[in-house]
Amino acid sequence: MRKQKIYLETTLFNHYFDEDRGLAHTSTISLFKEIAAGKYEAFTSGAVIEELVKAATEKYEKMFALIGEYNIAILTVSEEAEKLADIYVSENVIPEKYRTDGVHIAVAAVNNMDNQHELPAHRQAQDENRHREH
Numbered sequence: 483m484r485k486q487k488i489y490l491e492t493t494l495f496n497h498y499f500d501e502d503r504g505l506a507h508t509s510t511i512s513l514f515k516e517i518a519a520g521k522y523e524a525f526t527s528g529a530v531i532e533e534l535v536k537a538a539t540e541k542y543e544k545m546f547a548l549i550g551e552y553n554i555a556i557l558t559v560s561e562e563a564e565k566l567a568d569i570y571v572s573e574n575v576i577p578e579k580y581r582t583d584g585v586h587i588a589v590a591a592v593n594n595m596d597n598q599h600e601l602p603a604h605r606q607a608q609d610e611n612r613h614r615e616h
Contacts, residue, residue, distance in 0.1 A: 485523040489590035489598040490554065491583075492533040495526075495545040517552050527557040527589045529582060563588040 497503050497510040517524045526549065534545050549556065566588035570576040576584040590598040 486596040488522045489595040490526045491586045492530045524554040525557050526554050528559045529585045557589055557593050563592045
């Protein structure tokens with residue numbers, strides 16, 4: 483049986499270390515344990531790296547270390563993914579200010595990921611904010 487290919491977006495790297503996030507933290511730790519156990523083939527992208535770099539140096543180093551520790555492959559944000567993210571924005575699928583989320587979705591789609599992993603609570607909050615904007 484083939485492993486599921488999953489795309490990890492930025493929030494997961496943050497919540498891995500943020501014990502104050504309760505369920506978000508424990509869910510993230512569980513996901514990374516499943517990756518370590520070989521249940522998933524994990525990927526992230528240059529877009530995530532660009533976001534991680536914005537963190538304080540110590541936090542960035544810890545989050546970036548997870549990529550090597552869990553053998554997470556880094557995908558390139560291709561021209562095709564950039565164009566797809568632009569379509570998401572131009573078609574009002576994603577507001578312009580959340581274009582980076584569109585890039586994550588596009589990278590996952592272009593690279594045939596089985597799933598894009600982020601935390602449901604995070605996604606729900608974003609969806610509610612987007613709904614209010616329209």
